[in-house]
Amino acid sequence: MNIDQDDLLELACRLAIRAGDAAQTRREELGIGLVVGDTLVVETKSTSIDLVTEVDRVAEATIVGGLADARPDDGVLGEEGASVAGTSRVRWIIDPIDGTTNLVYGIPSYSVSIAAEVDGAVIVGAVYDPAGEVLFAAAAGRGATRNGEPVACTSPRATDPTAHLAQALVATGFGFSANRRRGQAEVLVTLLPQIRDIRRFGSAALDLCSVACGRVDGYYEKGLNYWDYAAGRLIASEAGAVLGDLRGGPGDSTFLLAAAPHVFEPLRSALRSADADERP
Secondary structure, three states: OOOOOOHHHHHHHHHHHHHHOOOOOOOOHOOOOOOOOOOOOEEEEOOOOOOEHHHHHHHHHHHHHHHHHHHHOOEEEEEOOOEEOOOOEEEEEEEEEHHHHHHHHOOOOOOOEEEEOOOEEEEEEEEEOOOEEEEEEEEEEOOEEEEEOOOOOOHHHHHHHHHHOOOOOOEEOOOOOHHHHHHHHHHHHHHHHHEEEEEEEOOHHHHHHHHHHOOEEEEEEEEOOOOHHHHHHHHHOOOOOOOEOOOOOOOOOOOOEEOOOHHHHHHHHHHHOOOOOOOO
């Protein structure tokens, strides 16, 4: 089967919207957020606060079914267990609902994330916010878009180069284990006095897209899964953000930092001083 970047991007965008709209419809049918857990079957995964719902599975089935119809030879790696080895050079990285806790509580900050990699390199990504009906998309080497319009990460907000960190609005997330959350809170104690403020939206994919479109100046998190950031990392990068870890690496599941160019180095230095990547 041929590999065409335009075709892969179109498929990623189409399935992200289809899955997000299906999830949104099912969420409304169940009245999620009115009485948590009363009409929705909520299960847990890694810990008692790591949630999964039937809405996640509706979204996943929509994506996996669409991929099987359009590209049956491709591989799939999915959060909820939908993994297929595949026989082509293409593998799809999917997170059917990133931000399930927000969905359960009726907070409109969750997303569908779909990326396609060829020979191990992500070349297209789509992140769809069904509550806001916003689609972020990117193709490697061709920039990033929000609902079809080009986006770019922030220009410097501070005229004084020494004030870039102090003027930075930074997003982050927290893990599901109590020990990791304790360490992440300790990092915040050190970081918060040095920046403008912290935002915690609850979806890593949307956090990265927020960097891409300039809503926040930077985002960092320790211990993400590949499906959490595969699409969002490409979108942020194509929008001009700088990505990496705290030790000169590219940024991955161990630690990921994404920021506007003028914020990246001072934010990385502050996080490294706080031992953000060395805590549990």
